[in-house]
Amino acid sequence: xxxxxxxxxxxxxxxxxxxxxxxxxxxxxxxxxxxxxxxxxxxxxxxxxxxxxxxxxxxxxxxxxxxxxxxxxxxxxxxxxxxxxxxxxxxxxxxxxxxxxxxxxxxxxxxxxxxxxxxxxxxxxxxxxxxxxxxxxxxxxxxxxxxxxxxxxxxxxxxxxxxxxxxxxxxxxxxx
Amino acid sequence: xxxxxxxxxxxxxxxxxxxxxxxxxxxxxxxxxxxxxxxxxxxxxxxxxxxxxxxxxxxxxxxxxxxxxxxxxxxxxxxxxxxxxxxxxxxxxxxxxxxxxxxxxxxxxxxxxxxxxxxxxxxxxxxxxxxxxxxxxxxxxxxxxxxxxxxxxxxxxxxxxxxxxxxxxxxxxxxxxxxxxxxxxxxxxxxxxxxxxxxxxxxxxxxxxxxxxxxxxxxxxxxxxxxxxxxxxxxxxxxxxxxxxxxxxxxxxxxxxxxxxxxxxxxxxxxxxxxxxxxxxxxxxxxxxxxxxxxxxxxxxxxxxxxxxxxxxxxxxxxxxxxxxxxxxxxxxxxxxxxxxxxxxxxxxxxxxxxxxxxxxxxxxxxxxxxxxxxxxxxxxxxxxxxxxxxxxxxxxxxxxxxxxxxxx
Numbered sequence: 024x025x026x027x028x029x030x031x032x033x034x035x036x037x038x039x040x041x042x043x044x045x046x047x048x049x050x051x052x053x054x055x056x057x058x059x060x061x062x063x064x065x066x067x068x069x070x071x072x073x074x075x076x077x078x079x080x081x082x083x084x085x086x087x088x089x090x091x092x093x094x095x096x097x098x099x100x101x102x103x104x105x106x107x108x109x110x111x112x113x114x115x116x117x118x119x120x121x122x123x124x125x126x127x128x129x130x131x132x133x134x135x136x137x138x139x140x141x142x143x144x145x146x147x148x149x150x151x152x153x154x155x156x157x158x159x160x161x162x163x164x165x166x167x168x169x170x171x172x173x174x175x176x177x178x179x180x181x182x183x184x185x186x187x188x189x190x191x192x193x194x195x196x197x198x199x
Numbered sequence: 200x201x202x203x204x205x206x207x208x209x210x211x212x213x214x215x216x217x218x219x220x221x222x223x224x225x226x227x228x229x230x231x232x233x234x235x236x237x238x239x240x241x242x243x244x245x246x247x248x249x250x251x252x253x254x255x256x257x258x259x260x261x262x263x264x265x266x267x268x269x270x271x272x273x274x275x276x277x278x279x280x281x282x283x284x285x286x287x288x289x290x291x292x293x294x295x296x297x298x299x300x301x302x303x304x305x306x307x308x309x310x311x312x313x314x315x316x317x318x319x320x321x322x323x324x325x326x327x328x329x330x331x332x333x334x335x336x337x338x339x340x341x342x343x344x345x346x347x348x349x350x351x352x353x354x355x356x357x358x359x360x361x362x363x364x365x366x367x368x369x370x371x372x373x374x375x376x377x378x379x380x381x382x383x384x385x386x387x388x389x390x391x392x393x394x395x396x397x398x399x400x401x402x403x404x405x406x407x408x409x410x411x412x413x414x415x416x417x418x419x420x421x422x423x424x425x426x427x428x429x430x431x432x433x434x435x436x437x438x439x440x441x442x443x444x445x446x447x448x449x450x451x452x453x454x455x456x457x458x459x460x461x462x463x464x465x466x467x468x469x470x471x472x473x474x475x476x477x478x479x480x481x482x483x484x485x486x487x488x489x490x491x492x493x494x495x496x497x498x499x500x501x502x503x504x505x506x507x508x509x510x511x512x513x514x515x516x517x518x519x520x521x522x523x524x525x526x527x528x529x530x531x532x533x534x535x536x537x538x539x540x541x542x543x544x545x546x547x548x549x550x551x552x553x554x555x556x557x558x559x560x561x562x563x564x565x566x567x568x569x570x571x572x573x574x575x576x577x578x579x580x581x582x583x584x585x586x587x588x589x590x591x592x593x594x595x596x597x598x599x600x601x602x603x604x605x606x607x608x
Contacts, residue, residue, distance in 0.1 A: 038235055045227055054218035064533060064569060071226045075233055136214050158208035159215055186207060 059102045061144040073098035113149035142192045150185035248526040476505040482601035492527040519545040
């Protein structure tokens with residue numbers, strides 16, 4: 024069954040099409056959720072909520088743009104809603120050394136994705152969310168600021184510190 | 200943003216581009232249930248489960264509070280039926296007592312021996328029947344190795360039938376084991392037996408249930424009886440009534456030299472005063488989701504219970520195999536509140552007396568929470584009734600903790 028046929032089946036509330044679509048995208052979306060939540064159960068709950076929203080609102084998908092991108096956006100928005108409910112703690116800007124520069128040594132081609140995930144999980148929640156949104160999802164600081172209800176400056180400082188900590192962890196991992 | 204930062208971001212993007220993770224099957228199940236709710240089935244299931252749970256709880260609560268007078272009438276009626284059936288069996292032709300089928304023969308013969316003993320006591324036996332009895336006994340001796348197991352099984356059942364029947368059952372064993380004749384050996388005890396068997400009003404109240412068992416061509420009515428003693432505090436007890444104890448003492452006095460009397464004294468002593476505490480069960484089980492919110496559970500349990508025999512306590516451990524149903528009343532964030540009910544076969548590891556196994560029926564309310572992957576920790580409290588055991592007990596409190604591995608289609 025093609026993606027278009029699956030979408031059409033889901034719009035008709037066909038359970039087989041929904042199951043097929045779920046099997047196709049849910050594992051990847053679980054990978055997205057896992058970057059935002061260190062607790063696997065919480066990540067799974069967010070995925071469930073996101074996929075439900077997807078099926079309930081699939082009639083709003085006009086067919087413009089990537090379908091996977093549309094799903095991803097729904098799942099990320101669901102994750103951010105949950106994070107807002109959890110009241111993320113952002114460290115204040117004056118605690119952060121904005122002048123710190125990244126070392127030239129930052130390649131991590133040999134590291135496994137599970138190791139990188141562990142590093143992301145070990146970041147403070149504010150760092151982790153901003154890093155995910157900016158570095159991996161490609162949000163701008165302005166979009167992040169609106170989504171999380173923070174200033175652009177806070178977003179920048181969180182990102183800077185997140186990168187710094189990640190690089191330290193990568194170097195340490197490579198030395199081991 | 201300098202090149203270094205861009206490079207790092209790109210590396211992370213690439214690393215997570217095709218990153219997938221496995222998901223527990225229940226996620227899809229819950230999405231599907233949300234999108235396509237099975238309202239009708241759910242309602243029916245609720246009704247069924249609530250009905251079963253209600254019957255179970257009411258049954259368990261009612262049994263120990265049964266009206267003694269009612270029980271006594273029931274005992275009298277059923278006991279009368281029981282004796283009459285046994286008499287009728289012996290009065291039937293020899294062929295019907297000793298059927299040709301090899302498989303049923305030993306049991307029928309043993310039943311006949313027990314029946315004969317009771318009939319002899321009532322002085323209601325013909326010479327022809329006595330001859331038949333002696334012949335049965337002779338055959339029983341010859342087939343002793345074959346029927347030994349059957350004897351034990353039947354005697355075990357007889358012990359459940361009625362406390363006083365212990366006398367008859369033990370006497371049968373003694374008869375077969377000894378070289379003396381049946382009638383001579385049991386004469387001494389007949390008076391006591393007769394008084395005991397035909398004096399039902401002196402017995403403790405019991406709940407007695409008739410049960411038809413088909414032995415080959417013949418249908419025989421058996422009685423299952425559960426003694427309902429309310430004289431103990433915590434868990435449960437079984438004891439002979441004062442009247443029965445007096446009768447037993449009389450029997451002992453009259454037949455001081457007989458093995459039978461010694462056996463009876465032992466039984467009397469053993470069963471004189473046993474109480475039990477509530478049961479603590481630690482379990483490891485597997486749960487399988489069969490329908491929305493309905494699970495089948497099975498597992499392995501370790502039990503602990505205190506027995507008090509004549510005032511002395513001993514901690515008795517057991518290994519149990521519980522099987523049951525669980526219905527979630529509340530399901531929120533993978534945490535559940537549920538009701539459950541089921542059966543557990545239990546083998547006691549250091550049993551007092553010779554009681555080393557029993558069946559338990561229980562009903563409980565409990566809760567669980569996820570601990571790791573599909574493992575859940577659970578805790579539940581409820582009530583438990585031991586069935587098919589010598590030491591009958593009223594409801595006991597049940598406290599259960601454990602781990603459960605949850606899986607589904």
